[in-house]
Amino acid sequence: MTGGFASSDKTDLIRAERDVQERLGDLAIDLSALATISNIFRASNMARYHLERTVLADEDLSFTAFTVLWVLWVWGEQEARHLAVEAGISKGTLTGVMTTLERRGYIKRSSHPTDKRLVLVNPTKAGINVMANLFPKFNAEEARIAGGLGEDEKRVLAASLRTVLRTLEALSE
Amino acid sequence: MTGGFASSDKTDLIRAERDVQERLGDLAIDLSALATISNIFRASNMARYHLERTVLADEDLSFTAFTVLWVLWVWGEQEARHLAVEAGISKGTLTGVMTTLERRGYIKRSSHPTDKRLVLVNPTKAGINVMANLFPKFNAEEARIAGGLGEDEKRVLAASLRTVLRTLEALSE
DNA sequence: TGGCAATTGTTCGGTTCCAAACGATATTGT
DNA sequence: ACAATATCGTTTGGAACCGAACAATTGCCA
Numbered sequence A, B: 001m002t003g004g005f006a007s008s009d010k011t012d013l014i015r016a017e018r019d020v021q022e023r024l025g026d027l028a029i030d031l032s033a034l035a036t037i038s039n040i041f042r043a044s045n046m047a048r049y050h051l052e053r054t055v056l057a058d059e060d061l062s063f064t065a066f067t068v069l070w071v072l073w074v075w076g077e078q079e080a081r082h083l084a085v086e087a088g089i090s091k092g093t094l095t096g097v098m099t100t101l102e103r104r105g106y107i108k109r110s111s112h113p114t115d116k117r118l119v120l121v122n123p124t125k126a127g128i129n130v131m132a133n134l135f136p137k138f139n140a141e142e143a144r145i146a147g148g149l150g151e152d153e154k155r156v157l158a159a160s161l162r163t164v165l166r167t168l169e170a171l172s173e
Numbered sequence C: 001t002g003g004c005a006a007t008t009g010t011t012c013g014g015t016t017c018c019a020a021a022c023g024a025t026a027t028t029g030t
Numbered sequence D: 001a002c003a004a005t006a007t008c009g010t011t012t013g014g015a016a017c018c019g020a021a022c023a024a025t026t027g028c029c030a
Helices: A017-026 A030-053 A057-058 A065-073 A080-087 A092-104 A127-150 A151-171 B013-024 B031-053 B056-059 B063-075 B080-087 B089-104 B125-148 B151-171
Strands: A107-111 A119-123 B105-109 B119-123
Touching: A017 A030, A017 B080, A030 A057, A030 A065, A030 A127, A030 B031, A030 B125, A030 B151, A057 A127, A065 A080, A065 A107, A065 A127, A065 B013, A065 B031, A080 A092, A080 A119, A092 A107, A092 A151, A127 B031, A127 B063, A127 B151, A151 B031, A151 B125, B013 B031, B013 B119, B031 B056, B031 B063, B031 B125, B056 B125, B063 B080, B063 B089, B063 B105, B063 B119, B063 B125, B080 B105, B080 B119, B089 B105, B119 B125
Parallel strands: none
Antiparallel strands: A107 A119, B105 B119
16 A cells, blocks of 8 residues: 555655645645646656757757658658648648748648649658758657656656547547 | 566557657667657647647636746746746746736736836736636646546656656756 | 538638847946 | 946747638539
8 A cells, every 4th residue: 555645755846846735735636637737748848948959959940840850751751631630730830830841941842643632741852861860869868858767667657648648639529 | 577678569659659660660769768758748739738728718818828827826926037937938928928918907017126127926816816716627627637547657657757857957057 | 413511721810939139227346 | 436247028030839711622412
């Protein structure tokens, strides 16, 4: 039995969490859910900011532009609608990001041969070269960010996040 | 001993992770770091989007505006510079968000009595009322999002994320 | 066949976001 | 005392971001 109050060792909490416990402790608040979700936001924001300031700044790519180019690099030619889903952005946003990437010569838009509603997107040689150069640096920085965790901890963390993702998918149906 | 290749059971991975393993498996890529960090991004984006579409849409508040108001609700009066740090946004962004919140009558700006460079920010009665009504709903939705995890899993997840946050803080010094 | 519904990418309006430049104010050093 | 330096919030310019409206194209079905 490891349950009960034994686990709320405040020395491990960040300041915000301790304050919230003190100020909202009497309300019917799910503190473990609060800590879990808000720490996901915090970690995501800091990691994104960090990666943009370090590896991505070298090529002057936004995080989103990098993501879009990464999808094309890994999967190759994509229909624009799929690209938006994979990158996790709306199709309206994708239009702007594609314009930026095309202006820099990293991607190329073309029309679908049979269905003229669709737009096919391909990475150019320059785009592929940029990613081949950039992704190892990006991944090395990811490894640094996750460096405080052991191999087992990383697996457990990724698995728990997948559980959250599946819950979110189920909630949005 | 649980190490080695035994843990890479692909049935638990999401499709993107499997494809990346197949396409980049020969490169010297840290796959566990890749999965960990990218799942943090995915979970954060989906959770943010979900919360904006559900609870936050009722009061027509953006996620960032909610965060700023939440900080003021929990901690009370803040200097603008601290508010930006707590909300995780730049001071330029905060100016715009404060303008929005002030236009709606949720916050009030005032000048510091002795140091006229500083701006003090307070929540209004209306702002406090909105948060008192909104935060329980927000937290209930957080609990739903984390509902797929057991109590111990949530604690472990939050703890691992704190480790990542501390690593990121150390990296940005 | 021909009209109606569905789908796709773009455009538009409004907000969020950052870095950099700026003006106002405060602090420091000499 | 007073010039150089630092700090703070705002403004500006450009990109990202969404939902909704839109035109073009395709599919359906009577």
